[in-house]
Amino acid sequence: MQVLIRNNKAVGVEFVKDGKKRLVLAKHEVILSAGVFGSAQILMLSGVGPRGHLQQLKIPVKVDLPVGQSLYDHLNFIVQYNTTAPLTINNEKAAEPDKILDYIFNREGIYSKNGAEGSILTNVNPLDPRGPQIELQLSNIAYEEGLVLDPNVAFKNEIVKEHLERVDPNSFVVVMFLLQPRSKGYLRLASKSPFSYPIIDPRYLSHPKDIEDFVRAIRFMRSLEQTVAWKSIGATLVRQDVPGHCSEEIYDSDHYWRCIGRHFLRSAYHFVGTCRMGSVNDPSVVVDSRLRVIGVDKLRVADASVMRYVPSGHTNAPAMMIGEKAANMIKHNKTLRYNI
Incomplete structure (x- = not known):
């Protein structure tokens, strides 16, 4: 697919459907x-992108712009805690008929929740x-097996x-997100x-401060183990290291957690930035x-x-907001044109 650009103006799109090339004019x-x-x-295939990269692929350059140059993403880390209290939802509880019927008839119970009981956002x-x-x-x-064999977990x-x-049916999960990554990746055409x-290439952890934020985050998370609430349910951290993956490091040392981070941090699928917005002078x-x-002219991008x-x-939510804002701006432009 590509955007058809004539005299620096977008006039339509060309795409393939059912094996046939089709053209739609805007x-x-x-x-x-x-x-x-x-x-x-699509922008780069249309000739809008880094000049050197497009020329290397013999794509005629329409506009030289840094498309794909600023790729960012959150990393997250899944950690498990065993407990002595039967408070968590496991496969056995989820299969109980009364739990299923409670949701069908009353819209209540474990099936009325999304599994996220709460979040903590903090500056470490x-x-x-x-x-x-x-x-x-x-x-x-x-x-349990149903969660960790999810292909999105990708272990x-x-x-x-x-x-x-190492975990028992009364375990619960903490998902840690690194919210302020400094590492920046890129996207190119193959x-x-x-x-x-x-x-x-997201170039995860290419900036050294990102892994240090992860270690600080671990220390904050482990401090919760000393609270009355976590002690009351016997919350015990499950070790992450396995033979060949950080088992040689001293357990709970900073080096241990740096190793764990480099092996077990994964994408949160929060990618942004490849068509960055800002001042025309940037x-x-x-x-x-x-x-x-x-x-x-006559070409916009409206997504994350x-x-x-x-x-x-x-x-x-920000991606939805971008869509709503884009719709309002497009309608506003049309209204102005008709009023004129």
């Missing part, structure tokens, strides 16, 4: 909402003025097997074919404050790719 303007990876890929580095560096999402779902089978042997997946920017692609930086929270 009456007013073209809106790209293909996501952080899709929108950047007082020298960092940017806001909370971590979020702890507390889940009452037991660490190796031998690690999953080892962890499952080829000029729209059917080739782009090259994505060399890192792809779209302006009204989401218009710089240098191309326009965020300048990953927010100190989840990206779902």
Whole structure:
């Protein structure tokens, strides 16, 4: 797929459907909402992107912009705690008929919840003025086979097997998010074919301060073990290391947790930034404050790719806000044109 650009103006889109190339012309303007990876890929296939990269792939350059240059994402870490209190939701409880019927008839009980019982957002580095560096999402779902074999967790089978042997049915899960990553990745085209997946390198933990924030976050999380509430349920941390993965480090040392972070931190799927928004004088920017692609008339991007930086929270609500704001700006432009 590509946006058709004539004389620096978007006039339509070209795409393939049912094996046939199709062309749709735009009456007013073209809106790209293909996501952080899709929108950047389509722009570059259309000739909007870094000049050197496009020339290397023999794609005619329409506008030289830093598309794909500012890829950010949150990392998260799944940790387990065993407890002595039967408070968590496990496979056995979830299969009980009365739990299922309670939801069907009353919309109450364990099936009326999403598993996240609460969140803690806190600043673990007082020298960092940017806001909370971590979020702890507390889940009452037991660490069992149904959870850890989820492909989104993406642990190796031998690690999953080892962890499952250490937890009991009364375990609960804490999901830690690193909210202020400094590491920046990038997206490139693999080829000029729209059917080739782009090259994505998030460069996780390439900035040394990110792993130090993780260690601080671990220390904060472990401090909760000393609270009356956690002691009352006998919350005990389950070790993460397995043979060949940090078992050689001194347990609970900073080096141990740095090793754990480099092995077990994973994507939170909160990607942003490949079509960055900002001032037209900012060399890192792809779209302006009204989401218009710089240098191309009648072309906007409206999705999480326009965020300048990953927010100190989840990206779902901000992405919805971008869509709502884009719709209002588009309607406003049409109203002005008709009034004139």
